[in-house]
Amino acid sequence: MADPSWGEHAYATLLLNDAYLPGALVLAHSLRDAGTTKKLAVLVTLDGVTADAIVQLKTVYDYVLPVPRIRNDKPANLYLMNRADLHSAFTKINLWKQTQFSRIVYIDADVVAYRAPDELFDLPHAFAASPDIGWPDIFNTGVMALTPNNGDYHAMMAMAERGISFDGADQGLLNVHFKNNFHRLPFTYNVTPSAHYQYLPAYRHFQSSINMVHFIGPDKPWRAGRSASYGSAAYDEMVGRWWAVYDRHYREKEISQLANGGGNYNQAYESQKNASLADPKFDAPAGGSGFQGQPPRQIFPWESHQPKATRSFYGDEPELQPQAPSRSGPAAKSTARSSVTKSPPKSPVSRTSDNKSEAGTGSWTTYSRTNAWDEVPGISKYADAVEKHHRSSSRGKEGEENDDDEEDEEGRAFKKVTDFPTETERPSLPVTPAPVPRGRESTGKVLPAAEGVPPQSEWDPTAQLEKLAQQQSAMLLRKLGGHKEGFSGGVSQEAPTQSAGSRTRIAQSAPVVLSPRPVKGTAAAATRSLERRMNEEEAGKS
Ligand SMILES: O=c1ccn([C@@H]2O[C@H](COP(=O)(O)OP(=O)(O)O[C@H]3O[C@H](CO)[C@@H](O)[C@H](O)[C@H]3O)[C@@H](O)[C@H]2O)c(=O)[nH]1
Numbered sequence: 001m002a003d004p005s006w007g008e009h010a011y012a013t014l015l016l017n018d019a020y021l022p023g024a025l026v027l028a029h030s031l032r033d034a035g036t037t038k039k040l041a042v043l044v045t046l047d048g049v050t051a052d053a054i055v056q057l058k059t060v061y062d063y064v065l066p067v068p069r070i071r072n073d074k075p076a077n078l079y080l081m082n083r084a085d086l087h088s089a090f091t092k093i094n095l096w097k098q099t100q101f102s103r104i105v106y107i108d109a110d111v112v113a114y115r116a117p118d119e120l121f122d123l124p125h126a127f128a129a130s131p132d133i134g135w136p137d138i139f140n141t142g143v144m145a146l147t148p149n150n151g152d153y154h155a156m157m158a159m160a161e162r163g164i165s166f167d168g169a170d171q172g173l174l175n176v177h178f179k180n181n182f183h184r185l186p187f188t189y190n191v192t193p194s195a196h197y198q199y200l201p202a203y204r205h206f207q208s209s210i211n212m213v214h215f216i217g218p219d220k221p222w223r224a225g226r227s228a229s230y231g232s233a234a235y236d237e238m239v240g241r242w243w244a245v246y247d248r249h250y251r252e253k254e255i256s257q258l259a260n261g262g263g264n265y266n267q268a269y270e271s272q273k274n275a276s277l278a279d280p281k282f283d284a285p286a287g288g289s290g291f292q293g294q295p296p297r298q299i300f301p302w303e304s305h306q307p308k309a310t311r312s313f314y315g316d317e318p319e320l321q322p323q324a325p326s327r328s329g330p331a332a333k334s335t336a337r338s339s340v341t342k343s344p345p346k347s348p349v350s351r352t353s354d355n356k357s358e359a360g361t362g363s364w365t366t367y368s369r370t371n372a373w374d375e376v377p378g379i380s381k382y383a384d385a386v387e388k389h390h391r392s393s394s395r396g397k398e399g400e401e402n403d404d405d406e407e408d409e410e411g412r413a414f415k416k417v418t419d420f421p422t423e424t425e426r427p428s429l430p431v432t433p434a435p436v437p438r439g440r441e442s443t444g445k446v447l448p449a450a451e452g453v454p455p456q457s458e459w460d461p462t463a464q465l466e467k468l469a470q471q472q473s474a475m476l477l478r479k480l481g482g483h484k485e486g487f488s489g490g491v492s493q494e495a496p497t498q499s500a501g502s503r504t505r506i507a508q509s510a511p512v513v514l515s516p517r518p519v520k521g522t523a524a525a526a527t528r529s530l531e532r533r534m535n536e537e538e539a540g541k542s
Pocket residue numbers: 013014015016017019020085086089108109110140141142143167169170171172215216217218272
């Protein structure tokens with residue numbers, strides 16, 4: 001084979017336009033910083049990604065691979081999730097055509113790696129992905145371990161041509177295609193921030209086992225700016241981590257790059273977000289490089305009301321740089337031209353494996369988000385007084401306020417999480433009103449059946465139980481090393497939307513699909529040990 005990459009393992013991401021360039025760069029740096037031994041590839045659509053962006057990508061990616069854009073010509077479902085900008089997400093299908101790689105771990109450009117998940121290359125499963133937080137029975141397509149093969153590629157292309165996707169994008173297509181034939185990865189491989197009520201406790205519990213964080217939705221970290229707060233501690237910490245990687249590699253260069261148009265990310269984002277669905281050229285960024293001598297124009301919306309920076313960032317020398325320089329300040333002017341043609345110098349810490357602790361924990365924890373009441377004694381005194389007043393009046397006693405508070409060195413009282421109120425302190429709970437029978441008015445009225453749901457009389461519990469059992473045993477078979485049969489049989493059975501033709505192609509390609517190579521020991525042994533590890537990680541350290 002002439003192709004030197006044949007049979008290699010590679011991480012791959014996708015870039016459809018310059019709007020996601022900061023994401024693609026941060027993703028690559030985060031993997032390198034964590035010491036990955038794998039190659040990095042980025043699939044690009046040349047009608048949307050500029051030459052400047054490609055120059056930048058080449059500084060950190062081993063392979064920049066042009067692929068044809070695959071648009072959804074029936075994008076109605078995209079509006080169900082309010083993401084018309086994802087009209088070309090089907091382009092991800094090109095991953096399965098990259099058969100020069102024996103294995104690909106695909107990662108969305110809006111992901112930051114906390115550690116490099118190289119072990120995903122050794123999974124024996126043809127396809128693996130983590131659950132989606134919005135509908136956990138399906139998988140999220142932001143992180144996927146896959147084995148490229150023409151069978152899957154052609155089957156999914158046939159679906160794309162017919163616009164078969166329940167969300168109008170790749171996730172709704174891939175979940176139909178792989179349906180029950182995906183190996184479920186732990187959530188820690190694709191942690192999506194959320195404000196769901198259970199999220200914060202779970203986030204704290206599993207924090208140390210997070211592998212990658214994925215900023216799903218329209219608001220990406222590079223759009224909102226580094227000082228944006230999302231009103232959730234977990235979310236803010238994760239965004240802080242993204243910015244820590246960014247600053248580690250681009251902070252000093254940011255001003256000049258933004259000024260010369262090589263990184264008009266927000267403009268690019270806006271132009272593609274508002275783009276007409278009919279015209280892919282709208283994906284190209286509006287700005288060019290044309291800044292000689294002029295002060296840089298305002299790029300980000302928050303620049304007009306930029307607050308004074310109070311936090312320090314990785315690489316800042318407090319004594320030299322007490323504040324982040326203003327983007328229109330002298331530094332911006334003096335460096336405005338300097339890096340137009342130069343690609344950003346490679347960071348001295350790139351491509352090494354022993355800097356994990358610095359990348360991992362040191363720098364991002366500097367993103368403290370303190371509250372005013374922690375620092376302004378007046379506020380905390382007032383809050384204390386109010387609380388004490390409440391407690392003493394609910395107890396009906398005076399004068400014992402301080403006995404259960406601890407004080408720190410500065411004399412500020414704080415409450416422990418374990419300071420639960422006593423029974424007398426607890427306010428009385430609202431009582432659910434006793435149900436009142438509606439009598440005659442309800443008689444005879446039957447709730448209309450939910451759309452598409454068969455009536456109870458047609459629901460055969462035995463058949464349903466059998467179906468569940470079959471799913472379980474198919475999974476077990478695959479896990480025990482019988483994944484060949486499980487895979488090829490499964491796809492043709494489980495993908496009802498495929499034509500007979502695509503079914504044949506899948507069946508024929510099965511041997512290609514099913515030659516993932518575990519590096520150590522037998523496939524079964526590798527599966528067992530990986531799964532044990534993943535289960536342990538999933539269970540947390542506790
Ligand atoms: O203008 C764009 C839009 C997307 N992308 C690429 O396509 C990926 C998917 O888009 P993204 O904005 O990350 O989608 P999510 O908000 O993550 O939405 C979900 O839904 C998408 C559509 O199904 C899936 O692709 C995602 O993996 C899934 O997490 C991005 O990461 C990029 O790699 C671009 O390069 N430019």
